[in-house]
Structures are given as structure tokens and as C-alpha cells.
Amino acid sequence: MITLHWLYALAGLMFAGFALLSAFDRSNAKRLGNAAFWGLMALNLLAGDWIGSFGNGLLVLGLAGLSGFGLVGRGDPPTTGEAEREASSARLGNRLFLPALVIPAVALAGTLLCNYTPLGSLGLFEAKRETYGLLALGVLAALALIFAWLRPPALAPLQEGRRLIDSIGWAVVLPQMLAALGALFAAAGVGDLIGGLVQSVIPDGSLFATVLVFGLGMALFTIIMGNAFAAFPVMAAAIGVPLLIRRYGGDPAVVGAVGMLAGFCGTLLTPMAANFNLVPAGLLELKDRYGVIKAQVGTALPLLALNILLIYGVAFR
């Protein structure tokens, strides 16, 4: 059975490859910092369950220190130039899209097969984690296809992968760091404190003000935590359940579903949601790290207003 541990090992070996190639990359003045950073990522993926919680904690402090004090730079792995790419694109034509489509095709067909045919009962993949297993399978199939067809140098996948991961840099690790921050907030009881404070600012007896604070609270707390999943339990406990559902008799399905979506509007606005807002800025090589967030403000604010009005208009019919 393909379990998550196989996938961790696969990703870990890839990061170990990035670390090794970084160490020998003389074009990068910070090559040892890069090697250490990707090496620590590989160590976590390969051996995270053996080095213990404290060991993982020290590892994370190492990652934060390396990137926070500017010890991680950008390598210049061997790749093709613009002219070569134009020529190769013209020569290969639209067949070039095929290997890229292999990954989603395997994920789609595989998910359907696992869920709607007896194949699923064979237990090839860890339950509920099929998509990740299939993603890995799709990647390996696409690699095999590219090697059979285009015959790139043996190290090319790791070098090209390193080229892309270096353009994202530390933002690769931030989502995992934020999940860890959320765990500390929970251990320190921050959710209960926020809930108490939020409840104390609502004027008594005004339904609209209560809905407004609920919706804005979801968005604001999501902006701080980078994740609506962290905001929802807090706001549900503080306002959603005791006030909107119990006191005012609101429809819990509307309060829950639309409340979460109000939080998603906050996700569009925050650098804390690194994998959605900072990672693409790195991937697309934008000059402004906050460029994606700026493009999203004009969508997020009207949509937040719409969600708040939706709760007010529909939940209390």
C-alpha cells in the first residue's frame, strides 16, 4: 500500500538532492546556506518521526534562522536559454503539453477508479490520501515519459526542480510554520481569549451588528492566522453558536458555510497565507512580494460584504 510515509520519503529524497546539488553550485555565494536549508527539509521529511518533537523543534529554529538572517540565496542551475526553448517549442509542438497533462489525468482517473470501482477496495492507497498518492504516481509517470521521449541529462529533473524551488525560497516552509504557530496559539488558549474579547464589543440586541462582527471577525482572524480553519472554531464558539444560532435562531448551515467563506476572503488579503499569496509571487518572479495580494483586494472586499449580507439576509428568514 502506498502510504504517506512513502510520499514523505519521495519528497525527502528530492529535497536531499536539492541540498547536494546546492552544496556544489559555485555560482551561488550562499551555497552552504542553501544546502543546509534544503538539507533540514529533507531531514524532516525522511526522519521526522525518529528525531522526536524537541528535535523537530530545533530543526525548525534552524530553518527560521537560516532564512531569517539571509543565509539562503539563489542558485543558477544549468538549463536552456530563451532561444533554445523557442526552437524546441517549435520542433516539439503541442505534444509538449502531454507530459504536463499526465499528472492531472492520473490524479483524475485514479480518484474516480478508487471511489467508483472495486479497485478502491484493494487498498492500494492510504484511505482519504489517494489524491496525494496519485499525484506522486502521476509525477513519476510524467518523468518516465519525458525521459523516454526527450532524453534529458540524468540530473536535469533535480536541477530544474532546484531552479524553481530556489525562486520560491523560504516561502516553501512558511505554511508548515504557520500550522505550528496555530498549535502554540491553541496550547496558550489564544482562541478563548479572542472569543471573549470579540463578544464584549458587540452591542446588545442588534442582529445586524452581530452578523457584521461575526463576518469581519472571521476575515480579520484569518488575516492574522493565515488560515480560515484556525478562525472558524474561535468565531463559532464566540458568536456563531451562542448568538447567531441559539439567541437569534439562525440557520446553522448558512452561518457555518457562509461564515467560512467570509474567512476565505481574509485569506486573499494576508501574507500569512504564504502558499497562496507569497509563493506565486516568487514562482512568477514578481518584483513586488505583495503583488498577488494587491490584485486580490478588489475582489476580496466586495465578496466579504456579499457574504456578510448573505448571512444576514438568508439565515434568519
Place this chain on the structure above:
Amino acid sequence: MNYWPLLGILLVVAGFALRMNPMLVVTAAALATGLLAGLDPVAVVSTFGKAFNDNRIIAIVWIVLPVIGLLERFGLQQRAAAQIRGMRRATAGRLLLFYLGYRQLTAAIGLQATAGHPQTVRPLVAPMALAAAEQQHGELDADTADKVKSFAAATDNVGLFFGEDIFLAIGSIVLIQQTLATYGVQLAPLQLALWAIPSAIGAFLIHGARLLWLDRSLRRASQR
């Protein structure tokens, strides 16, 4: 009540406002929050490390990068742009509008992981949008090109966020259901998924209108 742990949140807000390195900001906030709540330093570091390790699944998606990088080596981005140049009527806005609908619909049927910033936006969507804008308005300056790319990334986010909750078996639906169940409020996933539809339509209309507006502002910029 001990309100000191809230300083951790203040640290996060201040750190980002001062544009400090997010890795340091998050680490400092986590350590401060734990210590102010009265945990001992070893427990704080251990809590931090355990949660980091428990969330390793987030790191798995990066395994697509070697494939995407290899295809770029052979000219995937140039191919995507050439395709768009073959379509006379393609504009950046219309193209992204199409992608918004595609992303919402596929996310709504549970195919969230089939698209995304590394898989589709960098190699395909962004170069296609750039090619369409250049075909319509000629060579773009660096700021305008960055704006088109930012909108490509934004379109992926909006489509994903306001499509995926229509799918029943997604994390956020489960979370809503479980959270409310702890208060004795029982809901079926279908009820929640149904109420994600109005917002999904709203997101399509609002962001879609802004994409068409993007075409207008590109036209105006090129006439100047």
C-alpha cells in the same frame, strides 16, 4: 485571566507591518506566545516541532516541480504563448475568465489538486495571459507584465477558494460540521455544500468583472 499570550498576535501584526522576514516573525510570535502562557522553553520548542512534523503533508506538492522545470527546459511556456498568439480574439481578461470558471468547476467536483500555482499558473496560465495581452497591446512594460501575472495568480486563488466548498468531502466542510457538532448542532455535508453556491456565483461575477476591466485598463495604458 492571563491576556499576555495575545502579545504573540501583536508581534505577528507588527512584524508584517515593518516588513520583517516572515520566518523570523512567525518563530518569534510562536515562542513568545508559548512562554507568556507559562509553558517551559523545552515544551514550547517541542510543541512547535511536533506540529511542524504533523503537517509534513503540505510539503508533498513540491514533487511536481522537477516535471514542470523539465518541461520548461523544452519550451513549455513558449508553446503555451504560441497557442494563444494563434487565437486572434484572445485577451488576457477573457482567457483568465475562462480559467476562473474552469478552476471553480473542477474544484467543485473535487479536483482541487489538479491545478495550482506550480502545476498550471507558472507554466501555462501566466505565459498565456501575457501572450494574449502582448498580442492585443504590443510589448508590455515590466510593471504591466507583473500586473497581468498577479491577476493570473489571483484568479487561481479565487477559483479554488470559492469552488472547493461546493465539494462535499473537503476539509473545510468537515471542519464546519465537526465544530458545530461539538455544540450539538448536527448538519449534513450536503446542506453546507449547497450554501457555498451563492458565494461561488458572487465570486465569479465580481472577479470576472474585474478581469474584463483588466482588459480595458490594459487598452488604456497602451494608448497612452
